[in-house]
Amino acid sequence: MQFHATKAGSAGQKTACAIIGIHENAVMTAAARALDRAAGGAVSRLLKRGDFSGKSGETLPVIATRRGPAERLLLVGLGPRGTYGRKAYRRAIFAATQWLAKGGAANAVSYLAGEPVPGLDPYYAARHAVESVSNALYRTPDLKTAKKPPLAKLTRFGIAVPVADLEAARRGIDHGRGIAAGGALSRDLANLPANVCTPTYLAGAAKGLAKEHKSVGVRVLDVREIRRLKMGSFLSVTRGSDEPPQLIVLEYQGGTKDDAPVALVGKGITFDTGGISLKQPPGMDEMKFDMSGAASVFGTIKALATIGAPVNVVGIVPTCENMPSGRATKPGDIVTSMSGKTIEVLNTDAEGRLILCDGITFARRFKPRAVVDIATLTGACVIALGAHYSGLFSPDAKLADALAAAGERADDRAWRMPVAEEYAELLKSNFADMANVAGREAGAITAACFLWRFTDGLRWAHLDIAGSAYLTGSHKGSTGRPVPLLVDWLLHGA
Ligand code: BES
Ligand code: MN
Ligand code: ZN
Numbered sequence: 001m002q003f004h005a006t007k008a009g010s011a012g013q014k015t016a017c018a019i020i021g022i023h024e025n026a027v028m029t030a031a032a033r034a035l036d037r038a039a040g041g042a043v044s045r046l047l048k049r050g051d052f053s054g055k056s057g058e059t060l061p062v063i064a065t066r067r068g069p070a071e072r073l074l075l076v077g078l079g080p081r082g083t084y085g086r087k088a089y090r091r092a093i094f095a096a097t098q099w100l101a102k103g104g105a106a107n108a109v110s111y112l113a114g115e116p117v118p119g120l121d122p123y124y125a126a127r128h129a130v131e132s133v134s135n136a137l138y139r140t141p142d143l144k145t146a147k148k149p150p151l152a153k154l155t156r157f158g159i160a161v162p163v164a165d166l167e168a169a170r171r172g173i174d175h176g177r178g179i180a181a182g183g184a185l186s187r188d189l190a191n192l193p194a195n196v197c198t199p200t201y202l203a204g205a206a207k208g209l210a211k212e213h214k215s216v217g218v219r220v221l222d223v224r225e226i227r228r229l230k231m232g233s234f235l236s237v238t239r240g241s242d243e244p245p246q247l248i249v250l251e252y253q254g255g256t257k258d259d260a261p262v263a264l265v266g267k268g269i270t271f272d273t274g275g276i277s278l279k280q281p282p283g284m285d286e287m288k289f290d291m292s293g294a295a296s297v298f299g300t301i302k303a304l305a306t307i308g309a310p311v312n313v314v315g316i317v318p319t320c321e322n323m324p325s326g327r328a329t330k331p332g333d334i335v336t337s338m339s340g341k342t343i344e345v346l347n348t349d350a351e352g353r354l355i356l357c358d359g360i361t362f363a364r365r366f367k368p369r370a371v372v373d374i375a376t377l378t379g380a381c382v383i384a385l386g387a388h389y390s391g392l393f394s395p396d397a398k399l400a401d402a403l404a405a406a407g408e409r410a411d412d413r414a415w416r417m418p419v420a421e422e423y424a425e426l427l428k429s430n431f432a433d434m435a436n437v438a439g440r441e442a443g444a445i446t447a448a449c450f451l452w453r454f455t456d457g458l459r460w461a462h463l464d465i466a467g468s469a470y471l472t473g474s475h476k477g478s479t480g481r482p483v484p485l486l487v488d489w490l491l492h493g494a
Contacts (some may be wrong), residue, residue, distance in 0.1 A: 001137065001157060003130050003177060005169040008114035008160040009034065015158065016105035017061075018070035019096045021112045022047070022054040023081040031114035031160070032075075038068035043075065054078060056088045057095040061103075070109070074099060078112075085119040086411055090132045097136035101152035109158035113169070122165035123172040128411060129159050130176025131183070131484065138184055140191045140477055175307055179410075179487050182303025183480030185209075189295040190470060190478035194271035194288040199246040199319040202268060202294060206248045206317070209298060213305035215254055221247040231318070231358040233337035237351040238320035240275055240328025245320035247362070248294075252301045252313045261312035262494050263368035264301075264486065265359040267352045267375035268294030268319025275322045275348030276330050283472070290352070292469035292478060293374035294319055299483040304490060311490050314366045318355040322348070334432045338362065339454055344432040352377045353447055354436060357454045370399060370459040370494055373451060374482065375466075380443025382467040389415040390482055391464035393448035399461050406489035412481050414463060417445055424449035 008031060020032040026047040028036065036043035042062055046052060052060045056079030064073050076092040078084050092112060100108055113125040120128065137152060161169045189197060189205060203220040210218035226235060226247050238245040248268070251261070269290040273279060279287070297315040304313060329335070333345045335354075338361040343354065352375050363371050381391040390407070392414035394400040400416045407414040423445045426438035434453060438446035448462050463482055470478045 001133065002155060003157050003159065003173045005126060005166050005173060006109060006158045006160050007163050007166065008111060015070050015107055015109045017072045017074050017100060017108040019074045019076055019093070019108060019110040019112065021078045021092060022052060022075050023078050023084065024054040026052060026054055027081055029078070029115060031111040035068060035070070035073060035111065039064045039070070039073060040067055043073060052077070057091045059095050059099045061099065072105065085117065086128065089117045089120065089125070090128050090411060093129050093132040094136045097133045100154045101137060104153050106153045107156035107158070108154060109160050111160045114160045114162065122161055122168040124409065126159050126161065126169035126172030127176035127179070130173050131180055133157055134180030134184065138187060141188055175491065178303040178307035179484050181306045182299035182301070182487065183483045185302045186295040186299030186483050187478040187480040189298060190289050190292045194321070197288070197291065198243045198270055199268065199321070200244060202270065202291065202317065202319050203246040203248055205298060206250055209250065209302060215252055215305050215308070216301060217251040217253070219249045221249070229338055229362065230336070231338045231362070232335045233343055233354045234318050234320070234358040236329045236333065236335040236345060237275070237322055237354050240323040240325035241321035243270070243321050245318070248315070248317040248319060250297070250301050250315035252304050252315070254304060254309045255312040259312045260369040261314045261366050262490065263314050263316060263363040263366055263371045264297045265316045265356060265363055265371060265373040266294035266297035267291065267356055267373070267377065268317045269322055269352060269355070270319060272322045272349070272351065273324060275351060276324050276328050277347045277349040278324055279349060286470070286472060289470045289478060290376050291319065292376050292465060295478070296374050296465070296469070296481070296483050296486065299480060300486045300490070303483060303487045309491055311494065313490065314363070314368065316359050316363050318359045320355065322351045337454070341434065341453070342432040344429040344435045346435045347437045350437045350447070353450045356451055360451065360454045360458070360460070364458070368458070370461070371455065372403070372461045372463065372486070374463045374486070376469050377464045378444045378447045378466055380447070381464040384417070384444055385415060385467055387467045387471065389413050390468040390485070391444050392416045392461065393419050393445070393464070394461035395419045395452065396459055396461070399459055402492070402494070403461055403485065403489055406492060407482070407485040410484035410488035412484035414482065414485060417448070419445070419448055419452050424452060
């Protein structure tokens with residue numbers, strides 16, 4: 001898809017489809033009025049007859065007359081004027097694109113940002129438009145054998161803005177394109193079944209990413225090198241699996257050589273059965289998404305490389321399966337992490353923290369200015385926040401605020417939860433430095449506090465994306481989150 005910014009009000013150029021916004025109770029936006037006039041009043045006649053109410057996400061095509069800048073007008077509902085903002089704007093563009101995807105228009109121009117969208121500057125209006133169009137056109141790589149519906153004819157999408165906003169809109173389009181590419185990569189990887197997307201497959205994908213972008217370097221460490229690093233905690237998780245584990249290191253260099261990097265550590269459990277602490281069968285298939293943190297690291301680096309963002313980022317992905325077997329780690333086993341701290345594994349299903357603590361310790365080698373880990377870490381986080389907000393944990397208020405603000409701007413929100421000694425104490429063990437689980441209470445927080453124990457002297461934050469990384473039910477599939485949040489934060493200087 002090609003995106004471009006264009007001047008609103010330059011009625012000269014003909015487009016196959018102009019997308020225009022209508023508020024609830026058939027209230028026309030200024031852009032709609034202008035296009036209606038150009039089309040000889042086709043829209044106002046329709047609205048007068050009550051054919052379109054302007055409910056959020058509603059769409060109605062109007063075949064325009066010979067006059068005017070468009071062959072078709074696509075009316076799209078913006079909802080009540082009083083509550084109009086980012087959400088309704090994104091939904092309108094998503095709905096418009098869904099309609100376009102089914103039709104024959106090869107190009108379209110959105111006039112929704114031809115006037116200010118409350119809460120969005122021209123840069124974000126353009127960026128969110130690109131992301132919404134891309135999300136609406138995203139198709140999961142599936143293995144269905146039935147004939148696929150033809151691909152959308154739509155290949156060019158214009159974003160009309162006032163002349164003064166052209167430059168900001170172009171930057172927004174540029175960044176939106178990168179975020180969309182990164183989000184799609186993240187979704188593709190996470191949506192793949194675990195018999196395809198193995199740790200070895202992820203290592204191959206990392207190498208592919210490095211091949212595609214000159215600014216990205218990659219190193220993959222195999223089990224022998226992981227042993228040499230003394231990652232006893234990571235290795236305890238992979239023991240039961242026949243698939244070899246991998247430690248993937250991606251380096252994006254967009255800044256100067258001696259800029260300290262930001263380290264992103266992603267949980268890469270390609271399937272989580274729970275191990276000997278075996279999970280219940282219902283919904284276990286969704287544990288193929290347990291590498292969503294890893295996928296978001298790949299996606300973020302893809303986005304940064306596409307944009308050419310001026311930062312250095314190192315992505316660290318410990319990846320393996322969590323399986324039961326005769327060799328698998330047993331409840332009560334004690335392992336030694338790379339940091340030297342010993343861990344009593346009371347529950348083999350709390351495996352994410354076991355691979356991440358070694359990933360965080362490994363990150364120290366890069367002298368990072370900040371470390372953010374991203375993980376589908378706890379079911380407790382899903383209970384606390386559901387699917388809408390990711391859990392955000394950091395003892396550093398400034399870092400937490402910066403990430404939360406990035407999530408807000410990127411429409412990929414995260415809510416801060418506590419990290420505190422009182423919770424960390426619940427991880428006491430009689431036999432080792434710490435246990436890998438506490439009780440049922442505050443499960444997302446005690447998991448974060450487990451990781452906290454490995455971050456002395458680091459500027460660190462943890463994102464629990466167990467609820468936000470993928471949807472369940474009839475819309476089952478990866479969301480590509482939190483790529484938009486992370487990219488926004490990194491573009492703002494982290
Ligand atoms: N991958 C799961 C967390 C998870 C659960 C993600 C549901 C998405 C949806 C993680 O490895 C896990 O099993 N966590 C346990 C921790 C418990 C044993 C302390 C959990 O949340 O039940
Ligand atoms: Mn688990
Ligand atoms: Zn897991």
